[in-house]
Amino acid sequence: MTALDVRTARKDQLIEGATGPWEVVIGMEVHAQVLSQSKLFSGASAAYGGAPNAHVSLVDAAMPGMLPVINRKCVEQAVRTGLGLNAQINLFSRFDRKNYFYPDLPQGYQISQYKEPIVGEGEIEVEVEGADPIIVRIERIHLEQDAGKSIHDLSPTETFVDLNRAGVALMEIVSRPDIRSAKEAAAYLTKLRAIVRALGTCDGNMDEGSMRADVNVSVRRPGEEFGTRCEIKNVNSMRFVAQAVEYEARRQIAILEEGGTIRQETRLFNATTGETRALRSKEDAPDYRYFPDPDLLPLVLDPAWVEAIRATLPELPDAKKKRFVEGYGLSAYDAGVLAGDAEAAAYYEEVAKGRDPKLAANWVTQELFGALNKLGRDLKDSPISAAQLGGLVALISDGTISGKIAKDVFAKMLETGEDPDVIVKREGLVQISDVGAIEAAIDALIAANADKVAEVREKPKAFGWWVGQAMKATGGKANPALVNEVLKKKLGV
Amino acid sequence: MSADLTKLTLKDALDGLDRKAFSSRELTDAFLAAIDAANPALNAYVVVTANKARAMADAADARRAKGEARPLDGAPLGIKDLFCTEGVRSTACSAVLGNFTPTYESTVTARLFGDGAVMLGKLNMDEFAMGSSNETSAFGPVVSPWRRGNDVAKLTPGGSSGGSAAAVAADLCLGATATDTGGSIRQPAAFTGTVGIKPTYGRCSRWGIVAFASSLDQAGPIAKTVEDSAILLRSMAGHDPKDSTSLPLETPDFAKACGRSVKGLRIGIPKEYRVDGMPAEIEALWRQGMAWLKDAGCEIVDISLPHTKYALPAYYIVAPAEASSNLARYDGMRFGARADGRDLTETYEKSRAQGFGREVQRRILIGTYVLSAGYYDAYYLRAQKVRQRIAQDFRDAYEKVDAILTPTAPSAAFGLGEKSGDPVQMYLNDIFTVTANLAGLPGISLPAALDSAGLPLGLQVIGRALDEETVFAVAGAVEKAAGYTAKPARWW
Numbered sequence: 005m006t007a008l009d010v011r012t013a014r015k016d017q018l019i020e021g022a023t024g025p026w027e028v029v030i031g032m033e034v035h036a037q038v039l040s041q042s043k044l045f046s047g048a049s050a051a052y053g054g055a056p057n058a059h060v061s062l063v064d065a066a067m068p069g070m071l072p073v074i075n076r077k078c079v080e081q082a083v084r085t086g087l088g089l090n091a092q093i094n095l096f097s098r099f100d101r102k103n104y105f106y107p108d109l110p111q112g113y114q115i116s117q118y119k120e121p122i123v124g125e126g127e128i129e130v131e132v133e134g135a136d137p138i139i140v141r142i143e144r145i146h147l148e149q150d151a152g153k154s155i156h157d158l159s160p161t162e163t164f165v166d167l168n169r170a171g172v173a174l175m176e177i178v179s180r181p182d183i184r185s186a187k188e189a190a191a192y193l194t195k196l197r198a199i200v201r202a203l204g205t206c207d208g209n210m211d212e213g214s215m216r217a218d219v220n221v222s223v224r225r226p227g228e229e230f231g232t233r234c235e236i237k238n239v240n241s242m243r244f245v246a247q248a249v250e251y252e253a254r255r256q257i258a259i260l261e262e263g264g265t266i267r268q269e270t271r272l273f274n275a276t277t278g279e280t281r282a283l284r285s286k287e288d289a290p291d292y293r294y295f296p297d298p299d300l301l302p303l304v305l306d307p308a309w310v311e312a313i314r315a316t317l318p319e320l321p322d323a324k325k326k327r328f329v330e331g332y333g334l335s336a337y338d339a340g341v342l343a344g345d346a347e348a349a350a351y352y353e354e355v356a357k358g359r360d361p362k363l364a365a366n367w368v369t370q371e372l373f374g375a376l377n378k379l380g381r382d383l384k385d386s387p388i389s390a391a392q393l394g395g396l397v398a399l400i401s402d403g404t405i406s407g408k409i410a411k412d413v414f415a416k417m418l419e420t421g422e423d424p425d426v427i428v429k430r431e432g433l434v435q436i437s438d439v440g441a442i443e444a445a446i447d448a449l450i451a452a453n454a455d456k457v458a459e460v461r462e463k464p465k466a467f468g469w470w471v472g473q474a475m476k477a478t479g480g481k482a483n484p485a486l487v488n489e490v491l492k493k494k495l496g497v
Numbered sequence: 498m499s500a501d502l503t504k505l506t507l508k509d510a511l512d513g514l515d516r517k518a519f520s521s522r523e524l525t526d527a528f529l530a531a532i533d534a535a536n537p538a539l540n541a542y543v544v545v546t547a548n549k550a551r552a553m554a555d556a557a558d559a560r561r562a563k564g565e566a567r568p569l570d571g572a573p574l575g576i577k578d579l580f581c582t583e584g585v586r587s588t589a590c591s592a593v594l595g596n597f598t599p600t601y602e603s604t605v606t607a608r609l610f611g612d613g614a615v616m617l618g619k620l621n622m623d624e625f626a627m628g629s630s631n632e633t634s635a636f637g638p639v640v641s642p643w644r645r646g647n648d649v650a651k652l653t654p655g656g657s658s659g660g661s662a663a664a665v666a667a668d669l670c671l672g673a674t675a676t677d678t679g680g681s682i683r684q685p686a687a688f689t690g691t692v693g694i695k696p697t698y699g700r701c702s703r704w705g706i707v708a709f710a711s712s713l714d715q716a717g718p719i720a721k722t723v724e725d726s727a728i729l730l731r732s733m734a735g736h737d738p739k740d741s742t743s744l745p746l747e748t749p750d751f752a753k754a755c756g757r758s759v760k761g762l763r764i765g766i767p768k769e770y771r772v773d774g775m776p777a778e779i780e781a782l783w784r785q786g787m788a789w790l791k792d793a794g795c796e797i798v799d800i801s802l803p804h805t806k807y808a809l810p811a812y813y814i815v816a817p818a819e820a821s822s823n824l825a826r827y828d829g830m831r832f833g834a835r836a837d838g839r840d841l842t843e844t845y846e847k848s849r850a851q852g853f854g855r856e857v858q859r860r861i862l863i864g865t866y867v868l869s870a871g872y873y874d875a876y877y878l879r880a881q882k883v884r885q886r887i888a889q890d891f892r893d894a895y896e897k898v899d900a901i902l903t904p905t906a907p908s909a910a911f912g913l914g915e916k917s918g919d920p921v922q923m924y925l926n927d928i929f930t931v932t933a934n935l936a937g938l939p940g941i942s943l944p945a946a947l948d949s950a951g952l953p954l955g956l957q958v959i960g961r962a963l964d965e966e967t968v969f970a971v972a973g974a975v976e977k978a979a980g981y982t983a984k985p986a987r988w989w
Contacts, residue, residue, distance in 0.1 A: 062601060066826040068594070069581045069603060069705040071740050101822050103868070105845055112825020163841075165830075293868035295877060298711035298819050300741050 009230060013184035014135070018226060021257045027226045028253040029233075030189050031181035033218040034196055035174045036206040037150070038081045044149050044173035045072030045115065052212050056166040064171040066110035071299050074099075078173040079303065081205040082122050082147050083313050085175055088203045088320055089142050091126025095305045099147075103293045108152035108165050116176075117146035118294045122303065129322060130195045131340045132188055140192050141180040150174050169213075175206070181220065181230065186249040190242045193217060198321045198344045216240045221252040223260065231256070232266040236280050239273050248273040252280050324349055332361035338369055347383050354390035359397045367397055371411070375418055387421045388414075396424040406484055409433050437483045439490065445477045446490050460495055467497060502527040503668040504984075507572055507725035510671050514561060514571050521561070521571025525554035525615050528573045532617065532669050535642075538989035541654075541664040543578055543636045544586050545618035553615040560613065569732055570613030575670035577661050578619040579626055580606050580716075581705040585616075589707040590634040591624045593827045593852025595834040603705025604737045605674060605716045612732040617670050621660030624854045625824065626681055626709045629926035631659030632917045633856040641689060641910055642667040642985035645950040649988075652910045652952070655685030655926075661719045662689040666985060672720040672729050676706060678713045679812050680906075680930025683942035686719050687905035687955025690944040690983055692726045692972070693719040697963050698937035699744035700730075702737030708823040710816040711742075713934040723943055723972045727751035730965070746963070754966035755973040760794030762971065765898030769805035770929055772907060778948045779904045786902050786945060786956045789978035790971065798898050802890040805932060807883045812931040813924060814867050814880035820857075821864025827852060859920065888936040895961050900971045903929050905942040905955035929957060939965045941972045945979045953983065 018025035043050050046063035063070045086093050100118035123145035129137045152170035156163050177196065183189050197215060200206040207214050217240075222233035234256070236248050251273075256266050268286040273279075319327070321343045328339035328349075342352045342365065356364035372393060376386060396413060399405045405413065405428055416427050428434060436442060449470070450457060460466040474487045491497075502524050505513065513519055529547050536542050550573060557571035581587045581599040588594035602610070610616065623633040630653040631639040641654040641663055654663040658675035662685035665673050675682040677695035686693030694717045701716040708714060718729035731751050737743040766787060771780070787797045829835030829848030836847035853861065867876035894901065907928055916922045933940035939962070942955040956975060960968035 065831055067581075067599070067601070067832070068587070068589070068597065068707045068826070069599075069703070071704050073739060073741050103822050103825060105825065105828060107828075107830050107841070110826060110831060112828060113822055291870045293822070293865065293870075293873075295818060295822070295868055295873070298742075299708075 008180060010141075010180075011138070011182050011184060012226065017185045019223075019253060019257060021261050023261050025226060026223045026253070026257050028184060028186075028249065029181050029222045029224060029230055030183035030185075030249060031220040031233075032179045032183065032189065032192065033220070034177040034179075034193065035216050035218070036085075036177060036196075036200055036208070037214040038078045038147075038173035038175055039204060039206055040075060040077045040081060040173060042075055042077075043171040044075055044078050044147065046171050048171065050172045052214070054168050056164070057168060059168040060170070064110065064167055066112070072115060072297070074300065074303065075173065078147060079122070079305075080313060081173075082145060082175055083305070083310055084203050084317065085177070085200060085205045086123030086126065086145055087310075087314050087317055088199050088205070089123075089126040089128055089145070089177070091142050091145065092124035093305065093310050094120065094122055094124050095307060095310070096120065097122040097303045099297045099300045099303070100294045101297045104290050106151070106154070107163065108154045108167070108170065110152070110167065110170060114149050114151065115297055115300070116148035121146035128195055128199065130188065130192050131344070132191045138182070138188060140182045143178040143180050145175050145177050148174050148176060181222075186246040186253075189219065189249050190246045193242055193245055194344070195321070198346070202318055202320050202346045204318070210240050210242070213240060217245055219245060219248055219252075221249055221256070222266070223253055223256045231260075232268050234266065234268065234280075235270045236273050237270055237283065244273060244275055247278045248280060251278055255280065332356060332365070334362065334365050338365045341369055345383075351383060351390045355394040355397060357394065359394055360401050363401065364394070364397050367393060367414075371414055375414075387419075388417050392417060392423055399424055399428060403435060403437055403483065404428065405433055405435050406481075408484070409435065409480060433481060435483050436478050436481045437486060439486060442474075442478070442482050442486050442490050443494075445482070446474055446487075446494055449473055449477055450494060457495060460497055464497060467491070467495075470495065503531045505671070506721045507671040507728055508722070510572060511569070511728075515566070521554040521557040521573075521615060522551065524571065525550050525573045525617070528617055528670060531667075535667055535669055535989045539640050539642060539663055539667060539669075540637055541621055541639050541660045541667065541669055542575065542618045543588075543590060543621045543634075543660070546585055546616055549585070550615050550617050553610070557613050557615060567611070567613035569609060569728070571615060572613070572671050573615040573617050574609060574729075575617050575620045575661060575664045575673040576606055577658055577674050577676060578622050579676050579707045579709075580674055581707065582606055582616065582619065585619065587619065587707070588635070589625045590622050590636055591827075591853065591857065592635040593833050593849065595832075597832050599705075601705060604702035604739065605706065605733045607705075608735060609674070609729075609732050614732070620658075620664055620673055623657035623659065623681075624857050625707065625820070626657040626676055626678055626714075627820070627856050627860055628656040629680070629684060629923050630911070630913065630917065631656040631685075632913060633854050635854060638913055639663045640913070642987075642989065643689060643910060643952055644985070644988065645952060651913045653688065653913050655688035655906075655910065657681040658685045658693070658719060662686055662691050662693070665689070665691045665719050665721060667989070672718055672725055674716060674733070675719045676709075676714055676716050677930075677934065678709050678816060679934050680927040682717045682719060683930050683940055683955070683957060684906045684926055686942040687944070687953065687957075688910040690953030690981070690985070691719050691721060692723050692941065692943045692976075693717060694726050694730055694941040694965070694968070695933060695939065696730060696734060696965055697744070697939045698934075699742050700734040700748070700939075700965070702735070702740040702743045704737055704739040704743075710819040711823060712819060713812075713816055715934070723941070723969060723976045724752055724755045726941070727755050727969050744963075749966055751965055751969050754969040757966070757970040757973070758794070759790065759970050759974045761796070762794075762900065762967070763796045763798050763898040764790050764971065765798050765800035765894050765901040767800050767802045767805065767894070767901060767903060769802050770903045772928065775904070775907050776909075776948070779907065779954060782946050782954050782956065783902070783904050786975055789975055790902065793974045793978065795971075795974075800894045800898060800901070802887070802894060802932070804883060804886040804890050808887055808932045808935055809924065809928055811880040811883040811887070812927065812935060813863070814876050815884065815935070817860040817864035818868050818877050819864070821861045821868065824853070824857070824861055856920070884935045887932055891932075891936045891938060891959075899961075900967050901959040902971070903957045903959065905929060905957040909948050909950065909952040909954055933959050938962055939968050941968050943972050943976055944981045944983070945975060946981065947983050
């Protein structure tokens with residue numbers, strides 16, 4: 005095994021072909037747009053949208069004699085991201101020019117970091133549903149300019165160019181080939197997005213193109229050397245990443261099983277058909293003639309500045325998850341779900357504050373997320389605020405209402421947006437915990453069903469019927485624990 | 498009266514304006530008239546901005562009348578076409594830029610105009626500053642005001658700042674901006690009997706100057722005297738946050754250094770600058786220069802710059818490599834000339850084939866080749882290592898000496914067409930000047946004598962990084978000793 009090849013897929017991750025099992029090997033290059041006011045080397049706005057060519061400076065349009073000047077904020081964001089990925093920060097890095105011609109690349113070259121990137125090796129732990137977490141190593145992160153956008157479908161004979169995006173800062177986050185399934189690939193991207201969102205270095209909005217992935221896929225027989233890889237460019241959703249990997253792995257397996265060989269090539273994913281198709285082979289790959297950009301000095305960072313950035317890092321998903329498990333006693337799964345999304349975590353912590361944290365977690369992850377999912381709404385548009393849900397949890401904990409009644413109250417809250425205590429009061433849903441009242445109700449019940457008393461003494465299963473009748477008699481408001489207790493005593497079971 | 502005014506030095510003209518001996522408007526009109534008379538023959542200006550010049554002169558006169566005169570107020574200058582000038586066609590003398598008219602002003606010209614200078618027009622040059630004879634200009638060559646005695650053969654003013662040098666020599670401006678990537682200020686200055694200084698890399702902002710080779714390009718002035726060049730450089734230089742390679746330093750008062758004593762300075766004479774085939778007259782002038790400085794109290798020290806012979810080959814790898822990338826933006830898409838083809842590739846090919854001249858194409862091809870996969874290490878990386886050795890040679894030398902004296906060019910001006918068929922012969926013009934660009938050092942060329950044909954010859958002083966003041970002091974001493982006053986006889 006080489007230093008690059010450190011993981012073997014679990015048996016259940018292998019793909020069964022006609023001639024035996026295959027292992028998929030995946031590495032990813034994620035392009036994450038840096039959250040910043042202005043572009044990497046110019047003062048033009050980096051905001052998404054805007055009228056075409058409204059966010060274009062003389063530098064972005066590559067007018068004669070224009071020069072790039074590095075944006076300190078973008079450098080800070082790259083360092084912050086590197087720190088968040090437990091990666092080495094390179095105090096000396098350099099910008100290179102990647103030369104090629106295209107109308108949406110005004111300079112005729114992209115300024116990128118080729119040999120000496122700003123961030124070196126790191127690693128992240130990725131939670132995969134239904135399996136142990138995996139470690140994915142980060143090879144490097146480098147800063148580079150985005151290109152503009154070519155629009156081919158506005159005219160049959162012309163191409164239009166929008167330079168708003170030209171020069172916006174991207175971080176290219178390159179993983180090692182440590183991913184072994186479509187599911188892991190999507191989980192890696194999800195985790196990466198959670199981290200950059202928590203860091204505030206990328207908004208992670210894949211539908212706006214703020215995050216896109218180039219996915220390198222190869223297959224091999226388990227235990228053998230890496231196969232030849234194909235790179236699938238610009239995949240822009242979690243679902244598409246999984247689809248693309250799945251399709252590409254099966255395509256490669258089919259070729260190999262028929263005795264063919266894989267050509268190293270760049271492929272495009274078609275979101276409509278779920279297929280990938282060849283764009284260009286390795287032989288046709290352009291020669292980018294990389295060389296250090298003579299308009300820019302090497303980027304030299306002050307270690308004290310890097311430490312100052314480290315000191316301002318927010319709590320990251322892994323640390324948060326650990327705290328949720330250790331501090332709140334949540335299950336690893338619940339903690340992972342909540343900690344993986346900064347908004348969900350904040351919502352949960354407000355619900356749990358001063359209340360039963362496990363009960364709070366159940367209500368957030370089961371009831372609330374389930375309901376929002378059904379409504380097709382995001383947490384930020386939730387009809388129930390964290391304070392309101394917290395109030396409901398408190399009403400359950402202090403015995404004011406039962407868990408069963410709470411579900412009805414929750415349904416009403418979802419519908420009306422009202423506070424839980426308002427609903428409970430108006431509808432008279434306060435739990436009956438008065439033993440006398442419960443005993444009276446049960447006495448009446450026994451009197452009316454004397455014939456069934458003997459039955460329950462012989463068939464303990466019939467006890468459930470008595471509980472149901474007792475709850476019904478109290479309009480569902482009786483404290484279930486007390487009902488149980490009194491019934492057992494009175495029936496002598 | 499106007500003929501007299503154009504012959505003034507910048508210093509004397511500024512004094513005259515101060516004394517109200519004449520107005521900037523009168524001075525400007527005198528130059529505009531001289532340009533009208535000379536330009537059909539010399540082709541020094543590719544754009545004359547007469548109206549703008551008069552308006553700027555009037556504004557300068559008004560400020561002076563109010564006692565608010567600025568350092569260069571009312572001084573008419575010519576601007577090399579490599580500088581982008583707001584609202585004035587700026588093409589780097591290339592057809593690929595068509596009628597490109599910038600909406601912005603280069604930092605260097607903005608500084609000059611901010612100090613009150615008047616813009617007479619844009620000066621001819623080799624296309625994208627690539628050339629040593631001004632023959633690659635899309636507007637045709639500049640003809641030197643100098644002739645070999647009574648021989649009417651047209652001579653080159655040198656290049657790439659041939660228009661700047663010719664205009665200063667022929668009194669078509671008080672001084673001019675120029676740029677120097679491998680000798681483009683100093684060689685034309687030597688060919689035309691003018692003074693040109695390339696400052697330390699990073700003294701002048703490159704913002705708004707059409708890029709040729711970013712790590713080598715520096716702006717500087719061409720002027721009539723060492724002091725004039727010092728006055729102009731002070732206005733041109735200064736930190737610019739828009740250029741990452743601009744040095745964040747205060748600009749010294751260079752003019753003050755011009756008359757400074759050179760007594761006790763150690764002057765290095767590099768043995769590697771004695772090249773085969775160099776005319777005896779140049780060798781003799783070099784020795785004369787040593788004698789003058791010795792008389793002024795300098796110590797002459799023999800030094801060695803052992804990697805000198807690799808400088809020219811390294812330069813002709815680094816400069817074309819950077820140029821091949823810098824010129825990629827001239828693709829016919831956003832500005833300049835476009836020649837439409839059947840598809841995108843053909844449009845690129847036709848636009849660039851028609852827009853760029855042969856020398857520019859040659860350098861783009863060389864540059865593309867040396868950066869290609871598989872060749873990068875052998876050419877570009879190796880050339881960069883040579884460059885470091887050359888810089889180290891100079892650092893070692895400056896342990897022993899304070900400045901270095903060399904000839905500026907290996908010959909006097911040659912005839913138009915004489916070398917244009919042989920690029921290697923043309924490239925050899927830069928042999929004494931490229932080293933200062935590769936090492937980023939300041940270098941000045943000043944006229945010291947005429948050769949037997951009556952053409953000017955120049956000497957070069959190269960200084961330590963950021964030590965333009967010593968360079969000016971040494972050049973001032975040579976200028977004083979040489980007593981050079983020759984001007985081209987007017988034939989145009």
